[in-house]
Amino acid sequence: MATPTQLDVRGPRFGAAVTTVVLAVAFVSAGTTLATILLLLQTVAFGIGAVVGPHAQPYGKFFATVIRPRISPATKFEDAAPPRFAQAVGLGFAVAALAGIFLNSIALTQIAVGLALAAAFLNAAFSFCLGCEMYLLIRRFTTSS
């Protein structure tokens, strides 16, 4: 199957809203089994979004198959690359949060979840894509010329 390169902009935004709720619950329940399960699920979701693409990301898939057919047709599209990059940034935070659990450091988990939560919330509420904005800065620092 060919990878779609254009996405309905509402898809990633819906996904960010779901991510915000999942991470908020994980944040307040940090240290419990519930938080660990939620973080594992969120890590898998980020992983699929980053490796396969936003179209295959579970929240994006739910939007495309269940919600999108019931709402008005898409009017704005965006390239799949920026949200995919953002999923990879989210994956980094989620892995750090899981590392906190295995290292027995609730502080590390809460800081990582807090940062990912802030990024997902900004995306859902303000349509601000932190991962996309960091792209050029990261290129500036990682490329020497």
Add this chain to the structure above:
Amino acid sequence: MNSFGWLALVLVIASAFGLWRRWSEGRAVVDNKHPEIGSAEIGQPLGEKATLLQFSTAFCSPCRTTKVILAKTVDAIEGVAHIEIDAESHLELVRRLDIRRTPTTLLLDAQGRVQNRAVGVPRQDELIAVLASTIGE
């Protein structure tokens, strides 16, 4: 402070940042350092009176909106050029001018000196006013 307090704090800080970003998005700010950009650096001749130099990246959706706004703006004013360059293939210039994200639009005068800088999708009416004062000088 318990976890709910911290959660509320994270959301309040993120909201404040989001509102600030919405407010500052695309505003043309005066660049006091006035760095000079030569046409050789961007590989294209500058506009006769002024140039709108747009830094873009390949997968940036607001860059496309910006391109349309700038193209319309230069169509309306004679002697002003719109040049769009790929930030990733001009990283040296990006570092020298401290371009942090795309789209960033620089307004250059006839000599290639940076007068204003707009980060994000620029506001067309503001841009026209700033251009008029740059050309008028």
